[in-house]
Amino acid sequence: MMLLVYDQPGVMQRVMGEFNRKRINVETIVVGKCEMPERARIVLAIEDREKALGVLEHLRALHEVIEADLVDHSRHEAYALIQSKEGLCRVTGSVEEVDSIVTKSKPEKYVQTMNAI
Amino acid sequence: MKGARAVVELLRQQNVDIMFGIPGGVLLSFYNELEQSDIRHILPRHEQCAGHMADGYARVSKKPGVCIATSGPGATNLVTGVATAFMDSSPVIALTGQVATGVLGNDAFQEADAFSLMMPVTKHNFRITDPKLLPETIRKAFLIATTGRYGPVHVDIPVDMFTSDISDEEMAKEVKIPKPKKNLSGLLDAIKLLEKAERPTIMVGGGVAWSRAGPEIMRLAELLMAPVVTTLMAKGSVPENHPLVLGVCGMHGRQVANYALNNCDVLLAIGTRFSDRVTGKLSEFGTKTKVVHVDIDSSEIGKNVKGRVGLVGDAWTVVNALIAGLQRRTKSATWRDRMMELNRECSCDYDLRSDPIKPQKVIFELSKNLPDDAIVTTEVGQNQMWAAHFYKCYGKRMFITSGGLGTMGFGFPAALGAKLARPESVVADIAGDGSLQMVSHEFATAVENDIPVIVCLLNNGWLGMVKQWQKLFYESRYIATKFGGTPDFVKLAEAYGADAIKVERHSEVAEAIKRGVKSDVPILLDFVIDPEEDVLPMTPPGKTSADCIRGRCQWKGEVV
Ligand SMILES: Cc1ncc(C[n+]2csc(CCOP(=O)(O)OP(=O)(O)O)c2C)c(N)n1
Numbered sequence: 182m183m184l185l186v187y188d189q190p191g192v193m194q195r196v197m198g199e200f201n202r203k204r205i206n207v208e209t210i211v212v213g214k215c216e217m218p219e220r221a222r223i224v225l226a227i228e229d230r231e232k233a234l235g236v237l238e239h240l241r242a243l244h245e246v247i248e249a250d251l252v253d254h255s256r257h258e259a260y261a262l263i264q265s266k267e268g269l270c271r272v273t274g275s276v277e278e279v280d281s282i283v284t285k286s287k288p289e290k291y292v293q294t295m296n297a298i
Numbered sequence: 299m300k301g302a303r304a305v306v307e308l309l310r311q312q313n314v315d316i317m318f319g320i321p322g323g324v325l326l327s328f329y330n331e332l333e334q335s336d337i338r339h340i341l342p343r344h345e346q347c348a349g350h351m352a353d354g355y356a357r358v359s360k361k362p363g364v365c366i367a368t369s370g371p372g373a374t375n376l377v378t379g380v381a382t383a384f385m386d387s388s389p390v391i392a393l394t395g396q397v398a399t400g401v402l403g404n405d406a407f408q409e410a411d412a413f414s415l416m417m418p419v420t421k422h423n424f425r426i427t428d429p430k431l432l433p434e435t436i437r438k439a440f441l442i443a444t445t446g447r448y449g450p451v452h453v454d455i456p457v458d459m460f461t462s463d464i465s466d467e468e469m470a471k472e473v474k475i476p477k478p479k480k481n482l483s484g485l486l487d488a489i490k491l492l493e494k495a496e497r498p499t500i501m502v503g504g505g506v507a508w509s510r511a512g513p514e515i516m517r518l519a520e521l522l523m524a525p526v527v528t529t530l531m532a533k534g535s536v537p538e539n540h541p542l543v544l545g546v547c548g549m550h551g552r553q554v555a556n557y558a559l560n561n562c563d564v565l566l567a568i569g570t571r572f573s574d575r576v577t578g579k580l581s582e583f584g585t586k587t588k589v590v591h592v593d594i595d596s597s598e599i600g601k602n603v604k605g606r607v608g609l610v611g612d613a614w615t616v617v618n619a620l621i622a623g624l625q626r627r628t629k630s631a632t633w634r635d636r637m638m639e640l641n642r643e644c645s646c647d648y649d650l651r652s653d654p655i656k657p658q659k660v661i662f663e664l665s666k667n668l669p670d671d672a673i674v675t676t677e678v679g680q681n682q683m684w685a686a687h688f689y690k691c692y693g694k695r696m697f698i699t700s701g702g703l704g705t706m707g708f709g710f711p712a713a714l715g716a717k718l719a720r721p722e723s724v725v726a727d728i729a730g731d732g733s734l735q736m737v738s739h740e741f742a743t744a745v746e747n748d749i750p751v752i753v754c755l756l757n758n759g760w761l762g763m764v765k766q767w768q769k770l771f772y773e774s775r776y777i778a779t780k781f782g783g784t785p786d787f788v789k790l791a792e793a794y795g796a797d798a799i800k801v802e803r804h805s806e807v808a809e810a811i812k813r814g815v816k817s818d819v820p821i822l823l824d825f826v827i828d829p830e831e832d833v834l835p836m837t838p839p840g841k842t843s844a845d846c847i848r849g850r851c852q853w854k855g856e857v858v
Pocket residue numbers: 677678679680681682704705706729730731732733734756758760761762763764
């Protein structure tokens with residue numbers, strides 16, 4: 182799900198409050214400033230399409246939400262940040278790809294998120 | 299100009315002439331400015347009641363009611379009032395003071411995170427941390443409260459905002475908010491469905507009361523030859539003395555109204571969110587029915603009941619569009635005639651003449667003796683359901699109740715707010731003794747400010763509704779529902795300076811009500827009623843009409 186919101190304190194709480202009320206577990210949350218000034222984009226991964234649809238209109242009704250839409254995404258993306266002798270390295274790709282790179286490179290430390298977009 | 303003056307001025311610009319609140323440390327500069335303005339300020343004895351008064355005022359005047367509380371405990375006390383307004387879509391503006399921005403988040407004296415507390419119980423809320431944004435935020439609050447689906451808006455104002463300078467440009471700044479979406483693309487489908495319907499029925503909810511679409515609904519009903527049922531929130535929005543109006547449906551609704559809901563083939567539902575108290579078991583509701591759902595809030599459509607057609611728009615506009623598009627009905631009038639006949643038969647005699655007084659008798663006499671423009675509010679519990687079921691609301695009468703949240707203690711302060719909004723009308727709160735004890739201190743406010751309302755106390759010495767559930771569903775194992783000792787309500791009211799009468803005989807009920815109507819001071823009518831009387835009929839929660847417990851109800855129509 183993609184949301185365009187005003188970049189203000191309290192927005193995440195309000196948006197996540199809707200998911201909390203409807204008991205929807207959000208797999209991944211990516212949020213940050215975007216190409217427009219004073220706006221931020223929130224990208225959420227939700228497994229259950231029906232549930233996502235159920236909350237969509239409620240999100241659109243929020244005054245800090247400018248747009249909210251579902252973006253179907255069948256390929257599960259992953260992201261990893263790997264620390265090795267050579268330094269830091271970011272990896273993105275499908276879940277399998279990222280997983281295999283992480284395993285192969287035997288990093289000292291790493292963080293990995295699944296189902297990110 | 300300083301922020302405090304700016305807020306008062308902005309309230310004046312929004313035509314606020316009365317507000318309800320309790321001051322505190324962080325509000326002193328605001329109250330200092332208020333003292334120099336012509337806004338009337340009412341001092342309730344508890345912030346919750348400030349919220350209910352503003353809410354009652356808003357429901358009657360259909361314009362925003364304003365309440366204010368100090369930081370910390372003031373704000374937490376106000377939450378129930380705001381949540382009540384939220385659940386019934388009432389445009390309340392709730393202002394709270396807050397500790398200074400410099401110490402926000404540091405647990406300063408009387409800090410509570412009011413912004414977070416209010417978030418899930420408001421349509422929208424703000425915390426002002428930049429004085430430049432103060433004027434536009436207050437303007438936005440009023441705009442949001444009264445645009446699209448009405449609802450409460452909360453503004454949290456740290457104390458240093460009141461003492462900051464606000465420039466003239468900032469004061470002059472106009473604000474805009476997006477227009478609510480309309481979607482009438484299903485209009486033709488809706489018209490087709492309604493024209494083909496054999497047994498069309500209209501169900502109206504609180505949205506119709508807010509948009510005052512009652513007269514248009516009745517025109518539509520006549521055009522469609524369709525009976526009209528109302529939810530609790532819509533009671534009073536259509537005239538209950540019209541043969542096509544079947545009254546309130548739902549758990550304690552009139553059987554004829556539930557019958558129409560269960561047996562119609564096309565249901566036109568307007569401004570209602572299909573609460574579980576209306577539908578019973580959701581999966582059974584309307585399985586045979588095609589639903590056309592009209593609501594101003596697109597997120598309501600399909601939320602509880604999946605309709606065939608959804609129309610997004612305010613009740614008044616959509617109903618007029620339907621009227622314009624519909625052909626005069628040529629189908630037979632069988633359904634309409636049958637429903638009108640059942641409606642007549644469902645009007646039982648509840649002028650019960652026995653002692654101890656039966657609550658139905660009190661409602662009967664209220665129906666008979668209150669003027670045609672009276673406003674009735676209710677508390678929550680049996681009193682509310684007897685009122686909803688038996689009180690007849692027509693003409694300029696209004697019915698105000700906490701439907702969504704079911705807040706005990708709502709009716710009395712809401713009655714005070716209602717009376718201030720329409721001083722020329724008689725205002726009566728139909729109360730239970732449990733509910734009244736939650737807010738009885740407001741007799742002080744009523745007397746101090748000369749707000750003559752009637753409190754009709756249906757005094758059964760129990761938390762009656764809960765007792766009824768214990769009786770019906772827990773084999774009469776009563777716990778925490780009987781009051782070990784109740785106060786002498788007459789003395790209580792008199793202690794505050796109000797009038798009061800105790801009524802113990804059915805033959806004295808009418809006389810007492812007449813005295814209440816004539817009273818020009820707040821008056822309590824303490825009707826000592828039969829504690830064993832239940833609110834029936836009742837469809838148990840999660841069940842269908844087939845499982846209805848009837849009691850005295852003599853409904854002869856079929857069950858489903
Ligand atoms: C603030 C609040 N607390 C508790 C409840 C739960 N409750 C619903 S009805 C009821 C009993 C109401 O008793 P009373 O006001 O005496 O009215 P009666 O049912 O006897 O007419 C209670 C406790 C509620 N609705 N609101």
